[in-house]
Amino acid sequence: MMLTVDKGSFSYPHGQPVLKDVSFSLAGGQIMAVLGPNGIGKTTLLKCVIGLLRWSRGESRLDGRSIAALDSRRLWQTVSYVPQARSTNVIYTGRQMIMLGRSARLGPLQTPGPGDMEVVDQVCARLGIQRLTAKACNRMSGGELQMVMIARALAAQSRLLVFDEPESGLDFRNQLLIMDTIRQLAADDGIACLFNTHYPEHALRIADQALLLGQDGSYVCDAAPQVVSDDNLTRFFGVRIHVGDVDCQGHHYPAVIPLALR
Amino acid sequence: MPDGHRVNKTLTAVVLAVAPLATALVCLGIGRIGYSPAQIVDGLWSMAVSGRGSVDPQLYSVLIGLRLPRIILAMLAGAGMALAGCSFQSLFSNVMATPDTLGVTAGASFGAVLAILLGGGMVTVQLSALAMGIGAVALTMAVGTRGRSGSTVSMILAGIIVSSMFQAFTSLVKYVADPDSKLPAITYWLMGSLTNASYQSLWLGAPFILAGILVLYMLRWKLNILVLSDDEIRSLGSRLPLLRGVVIAASTMITASCISMCGQVGWVGLLVPHFCRLLVGGDHRRLVPACISLGAVFLLVIDTVARAATAAEIPISILTALIGAPVFLFMMRKAEGLSR
Numbered sequence: 001m002m003l004t005v006d007k008g009s010f011s012y013p014h015g016q017p018v019l020k021d022v023s024f025s026l027a028g029g030q031i032m033a034v035l036g037p038n039g040i041g042k043t044t045l046l047k048c049v050i051g052l053l054r055w056s057r058g059e060s061r062l063d064g065r066s067i068a069a070l071d072s073r074r075l076w077q078t079v080s081y082v083p084q085a086r087s088t089n090v091i092y093t094g095r096q097m098i099m100l101g102r103s104a105r106l107g108p109l110q111t112p113g114p115g116d117m118e119v120v121d122q123v124c125a126r127l128g129i130q131r132l133t134a135k136a137c138n139r140m141s142g143g144e145l146q147m148v149m150i151a152r153a154l155a156a157q158s159r160l161l162v163f164d165e166p167e168s169g170l171d172f173r174n175q176l177l178i179m180d181t182i183r184q185l186a187a188d189d190g191i192a193c194l195f196n197t198h199y200p201e202h203a204l205r206i207a208d209q210a211l212l213l214g215q216d217g218s219y220v221c222d223a224a225p226q227v228v229s230d231d232n233l234t235r236f237f238g239v240r241i242h243v244g245d246v247d248c249q250g251h252h253y254p255a256v257i258p259l260a261l262r
Numbered sequence: 263m264p265d266g267h268r269v270n271k272t273l274t275a276v277v278l279a280v281a282p283l284a285t286a287l288v289c290l291g292i293g294r295i296g297y298s299p300a301q302i303v304d305g306l307w308s309m310a311v312s313g314r315g316s317v318d319p320q321l322y323s324v325l326i327g328l329r330l331p332r333i334i335l336a337m338l339a340g341a342g343m344a345l346a347g348c349s350f351q352s353l354f355s356n357v358m359a360t361p362d363t364l365g366v367t368a369g370a371s372f373g374a375v376l377a378i379l380l381g382g383g384m385v386t387v388q389l390s391a392l393a394m395g396i397g398a399v400a401l402t403m404a405v406g407t408r409g410r411s412g413s414t415v416s417m418i419l420a421g422i423i424v425s426s427m428f429q430a431f432t433s434l435v436k437y438v439a440d441p442d443s444k445l446p447a448i449t450y451w452l453m454g455s456l457t458n459a460s461y462q463s464l465w466l467g468a469p470f471i472l473a474g475i476l477v478l479y480m481l482r483w484k485l486n487i488l489v490l491s492d493d494e495i496r497s498l499g500s501r502l503p504l505l506r507g508v509v510i511a512a513s514t515m516i517t518a519s520c521i522s523m524c525g526q527v528g529w530v531g532l533l534v535p536h537f538c539r540l541l542v543g544g545d546h547r548r549l550v551p552a553c554i555s556l557g558a559v560f561l562l563v564i565d566t567v568a569r570a571a572t573a574a575e576i577p578i579s580i581l582t583a584l585i586g587a588p589v590f591l592f593m594m595r596k597a598e599g600l601s602r
Contacts, residue, residue, distance in 0.1 A: 052493050073499050081497035090355075090489055091544035103487055104499030111483040111547055156498075 001028040001063065001078065001159035001192055003049070008058035009217070010041070010048050018044050020217030021058070024209065026194060028159060031186045033203035033224065034196035036213030037237055042196040045213065046162050049194065050079050062160075076104040080153035082163040085145035087138070094132035094140070094148050095120060101155030116155075123154045127181065143174030150181060161185065163195035167202065175199075179206050200228045200243070204254035212236050228256070274542060278555040282337060285559045289566040290329050297321070332459040334468075336565040337558035339456075339520040340530055342471040344557025346513035347531025348538070348549060349478050352485040353509055354414050357539075361517040361531040364406075364421040364510065368428035369398020370521040375435045375448045387451075388463055388522045392470070395518030398424050399510065413492075453577030454525035456565050467519045474516035475554060481509065485546035527561070528579050529586035534560050536593055 004025040011017040018041040026032050034042050047053040049060050051067045060067045062078055080101070090097070101123075102116040124130045129147050137145060146166060153161050166182070167175040183206045185191045197203065203210040203224050210227035213219045214236040220227055233241040233256070240259040245252060291297035297305070305325065308316045314326075346361040354363065361367070373394025377387040406420030432452075439445045478485070484505055487498050495502050520527065538552035564585060568576045 047493070050497070052496060072496075072501060076497055076499035079497075081493065083491065083494055091539065092486070092489075093543070093545075096486070096543075096545050100487055100490070100498060103483070106483070108484070109480050 002026070003160055003192060003194075004061045004064075005049055006058055006061065008048055008055045008060065010044060010053065010056050017056075017217040019048065019213075019219075022211075022217075022219060022221075023058075024211060024221045026160075026192050026209070028192050029186050029190040030209065031182060031193045031195075031207045032209040032211065033207035034194070034211045034213065035198075035200055035203060035228070035236075036196075036219075040213045040215070041217075042213060043164055045211075046081075046164055046194065046196055050081060050160075050162050051075060052081065073104065076158070077156065078158050079160045079162065080104075080156045080158040082149050082153045082161060082166060084164045084166070084168060085142055085149050087142070088145065090137050092137050094129070094135050094137065094144075094151075095124075097137050097148050098123060098133075098151045098155050101152035104156045104158075119157065120151075120155055123151045126154065127151050141174075143170050143177065146170065146174070146178060147181070150178075154185075158191075160192045160194070163193065165197060166195055168198060175202075182206060200233060200241075200256040201254045204228050204243075204256075228254075271548075274548075275551075278552055282341075282555055282558040282562070285562050286333055286337065289333055289562055290325055292566050292570050293324070293329060294570075295320070295324055297325070331461050331464055332456050332565065332569070333562060334464060335456050335459040335523060336562040338464075338468055338471045339524055339527065340534070340557040340559070340561025341554040342475055342516040342520050342557070343527065343530040344534035344538075344553040344560070345475055345478050345550060346516045348535040348546070348553045349485060349509050349513045350531070351535055352488045352546065353506065353513075354418065355489050355491075357536065358532075359418075361513055362425070363418060364402045364514070365398040365424035365428060366395045366514050366517045367521060367526060368425040368432070369401075370395030370518050371452060371526060372398075372428045372431045372435070374451055374522065374525070375432050375439075378448050378451060379435050379439050379444055384458060384460075384463060385466065388466055391522035392467070392518050394428075395521060396514055398428055399514045399518075403510065450577070451525050454527045454579040455575060455577055456524045456568070457575055459523070463523050467523045470515045470519035474512040474519075477508065477512040478516075479550055479554070481505075481512075482546045482550040485509070485550065524578065526579050527582055529582040529590075530557060530561055533582075533586045533590055536590070540593060540596070 002025060006023055008019060008022045009017060010019040022045065024032070034045055036042050044053060048055050051060065054068070062070065067075060098120050099112055099116065102112050102119065106112065124133055127147055127150065129151060132140065132144055132148055135144070137148065140148065163182070167178045170178065179202060182193050182195065186193050207224045209221065210224040211219060211221040212227050212232055220232060228243055230241060230243055233243065239261050242257045242259055244255045244257060246255045287299045287302055290302050291299060302325065305317050305321050309322070314322050343361055350359040350361055350363055351357050353359070370391040374387050374391035377390035382390065402417065402420045402424045405424070406417035436445060436448055439448055484500065487495055487500055488505065488509065492502060534557045535549070535553055538549055538556055542548040542552045564581050565578060568578050568581050
């Protein structure tokens with residue numbers, strides 16, 4: 001699987017450009033992080049990339065074929081979108097919610113069968129969330145719901161996962177769990193992962209590439225350590241930021257420290 | 263899955279399948295002339311085997327001529343309205359949505375009272391209500407879905423506006439109607455009643471209800487997805503405008519046809535889906551059959567009370583509200599937390 005974005009631009013009608021000539025490519029097994037200040041267009045970028053919003057100019061391609069021209073069922077069998085897990089009033093159980101991911105592989109009037117049940121079971125085992133299958137989604141914590149959302153995306157057996165702020169609002173344990181899950185999906189299953197985040201150190205921890213978005217559609221995109229630097233972060237976020245290292249028990253951890261407003 | 267759970271599921275399915283028929287058998291026997299379920303089964307059996315001449319003519323005319331069309335209508339309307347309510351609750355991701363949300367009730371009511379004002383017969387009233395109900399929803403959709411995807415909020419707003427417009431038309435009709443002859447007929451019609459059930463009206467109205475129920479039943483898995491946000495629905499491979507359009511069209515056909523035959527019957531579309539959710543959970547693969555079955559039972563029981571409890575007929579909307587409101591309050595107390 002190879003995702004290519006070729007000179008994608010996006011602006012709302014009668015508005016300033018949000019994204020301008022964004023180009024990058026992402027191969028199976030690779031992870032890419034999208035960074036940038038609030039409201040700069042990170043989510044817009046993700047939605048444009050996978051066709052939930054339409055590029056004003058430019059295009060996204062999957063294995064060389066334009067996403068806009070792909071049949072929607074084919075597209076959503078290859079790509080899955082993991083929305084940000086907000087508390088929900090949906091009373092489905094975890095199993096029912098995860099099963100919804102199978103829809104992309106079912107006909108319009110088809111209901112899931114035993115084969116689909118099996119896929120759901122495998123996905124739950126893969127993520128270690130069997131205990132959530134009988135729990136109602138409206139009673140889940142943020143971390144639990146996010147894992148269920150990831151499981152739902154995996155149930156579609158797609159090759160590209162797009163996460164909208166997967167670790168936002170979660171505690172340390174759940175942040176690490178989500179990061180580890182993404183890393184494993186890329187490394188073990190060869191799935192391409194694209195996620196946006198407010199934590200540059202998460203990009204340094206797991207991402208191969210990073211894309212940093214700034215005002216008026218400006219951006220830098222490169223290997224994560226090149227993008228996440230003092231200079232870039234300070235320039236794009238408009239506050240002084242230092243990227244450092246913490247050595248602890250023989251391991252090396254990236255640390256990103258906001259220093260001062262100016 | 264533990265075995266006990268599966269047995270429980272099968273049991274629920276059997277009960278849901280049998281309940282409407284059993285209720286119908288009992289209700290057929292209730293009325294000024296009472297028959298026991300055994301007499302009814304006996305009578306129906308000999309009619310089926312050796313023709314209508316083999317039974318007491320009185321039994322035939324009471325059961326088949328009088329009560330059966332009304333019972334069929336009650337079951338169809340109950341099942342249809344419950345399912346339409348359930349679908350709209352999924353469509354708007356809101357358990358407070360009812361089949362009326364897009365203005366079908368206000369439109370159909372105006373159609374009916376206008377036909378009554380102009381002196382139309384039963385068939386004219388029915389057709390006018392059906393057409394106006396569908397027309398009102400078409401208007402709501404035209405206003406509320408401008409823009410590419412059409413958010414559900416703007417659809418609900420448009421529904422409120424269109425409803426109040428048609429309610430104003432209805433008031434206008436009542437205002438100009440002759441207070442001695444037409445106004446009582448209009449008022450009585452608006453309160454809802456199944457008195458006018460006949461095979462003729464059923465031939466005209468039932469196909470719409472049955473077709474709508476069939477479509478929504480086939481889409482029951484898709485109703486699960488419809489609860490989610492727009493982006494999620496699309497990313498699960500569903501064609502959103504099409505899916506929404508079909509669900510709205512099916513629900514509207516059902517509701518407009520029900521209202522055109524029995525007037526405003528409130529509560530069924532709100533009460534029954536809620537009760538079914540408590541019973542079988544939120545999965546529409548089980549919720550849809552439950553709504554069909556218990557919707558039929560609910561309205562059949564209510565209508566039997568309406569026609570048999572007192573010497574005079576009680577308008578059905580009064581009963582559904584009088585029974586519906588307390589039951590609903592009780593359920594809300596029991597379900598505390600389920601909806602949160």
